[in-house]
Amino acid sequence: MAMQQGPGQPVPVRFRGRRGDLALLLLRGYLLLVPTIGLYRFWLLTWKRRFYWGHTDIDGDSLEYTGNAMQLLVGFLMALAVFLPLYGLLFYLSTLARDAAIIGYAGIALGLWFLSGYAIYRARDFRLSRTLWRGIRFDQTGNGWAYGLRRFGWSLLMLATLGLVYPLMATSLWRYRYDHTWYGDRRFGFAGRWQQLAAPFYVTYAAIVLIGGTGATLAISMGALPDGGPVEPLAFLPLAAAALIIGPLTLRYQARQLSLFYSSVRLGDAVLTVRLRGRALLWQYVLCGLALLVAFAALALGGVVVLGLVAREAFAGGGFDADIFFQQMQGSLLTLGAIITGYLLLLGAFTAITELFIGLGLWRLLASSASIAGVESLRTVRARAEDKALAGEGLADALNVGGY
Known part of the structure; x- marks a missing residue:
């Protein structure tokens, strides 16, 4: 049952999902990926989305994901019709002269970058059309090719200006997406302006250039680029220190942008507010790094044990015979399986x-830092028919640019 709120009182967004439950879901999915030669990833992706959607509550009612794995699989197979000729073209380019091949590869890279914009928009359309809240479906209109062209044009400007037009690009792309997003028969809007993003972006940009440039200069002066001599390992310490400063600055900016832009999303009289903190986002990356270190250390230890078992004859007599070790490594099917x-x-x-x-x-973090005012105005929204023309995410899955 939905929580009763006073008129205009902000309603929190709650996420009830537990990391342990998601870990078990991922483990089950990964175990099934091997015997199915990777095809089970479409089912795994569907499970993940149902986990995220189903554990996210707005005003006491959870989101619902109605997509299924077969839709994703069909969309991927349709995308192969685009990529199979592309693979043939890549093979043909590899037989040409170097200059012609470089020009051809560059053209394909630009084409794929343009297609990735189209794929991102189309994938978002699929996810929204399979997302319900209180039995009413979300949707996205607009044109994927127009979005892809807009994103491609902004990317060229980003290269030409060394990224200085980013606030304008981000605002333009967010506005296009939300101006074409619907909940039932009610259209979203985006009230964000690039000026809101300008100050935090350019301050962060200048700080990164200054810190990165200082770190690189110190590293070079300490021998990071030796002139015919040995590389000095300590010379890379300034670069490492610069990276440790730039990382948190970047995440702080990311949190600021997400807070500003999500708080600019409107749905009629309903207003979203997000206050995401940079240190909370940084902590997630710190935990991720620590978990990766522990996991890789455990796997490395397991690898040493396996190698010791495979090549145990090389350690006979209390010594180590390198010739026997490499012979056993080269001629063992167990070694290949272990690799x-x-x-x-x-x-x-x-x-x-x-x-x-x-x-x-x-x-x-986004859910816990979000609240919605005027949610009672959404009780008058009427449902729209499901967009059944979409068959999965197609190119987005093939190009690995989908989301959640």
């Missing part, structure tokens, strides 16, 4: 830990 297993475990650990701490962490 493949180790690679899959490393990849799985990295993917799972980043999902548990960065993906889940950001979702939880």
Whole structure:
């Protein structure tokens, strides 16, 4: 039952999902990826979305994700119709002269970057059309090709200005997305202005340039780029120190931008407010880094034990025979299996830990820092028909630019 609130009183957004439950979900999905040669990822992605959506409450009612894995699989197979000729073109370019091949690869890279903008917009359309709240479906109109062209044009300006037009680009893209987003028969709006973002962005930009430039200058002066001599390891300390400062600055800016822009989203009389703190976002990355260190250390220890078992004859007699060790390594099927297993475990650990701490962490932080005023005005929204023309996320999945 929905919570009763007074007129205009802000309603908090709550996320009830637990990291342990998501970890079990991911473990089950990863175990099924191997026998299905990776195809089970569409089912895993569907489980994840139902986890995130179903544990997110607004005014006491949770979101609902109605998409299914077969839709994602069909969309991916349709995207292969685009990529199979592309792979043939890449093979053909590899047979040409170097200059022609470089020009061809550059053209393909630009084409893929343009297509990624279209794919991002189309994937968002699919997710919204399969998202319900109180039985009413979200939707997205607009044109994916127009969004892709807009994003591509802004990207060129970003390169030409060394990123200085970012506040204008971000505002333009956010406005296009939300001006074409619907909840039932009610349209979203975006009241954000690039001037809101200008001061925090340019201050952060200048700080990063200053700190990064200082770190690079000190590193070079200490011998990071030796002239024919040995590399001085201590010379990289200024670069490491600069990175440790730039990372938190970047996350602080990211939190500021998300707070400003999400707080500029409107749905009629309903107003969203988000107050995301940079240190809370930084803490998620710190936890993620610590978890990765522990996981990789455990996997490395396991790898040493396996290698010791495979090449135990090389350690016979209390010594170590390198020739016997490499012979056993080269001629053992167990070694090949251990290498493949180790690679899959490393990849799985990295993917799972980043999902548990960065993906889940950001979702939880956004939910816990969000509130909606005027939510009672949404009781008069009427439903619209589901957009059944969309078949999965297609290019977004193939280009790995989808979200959650």
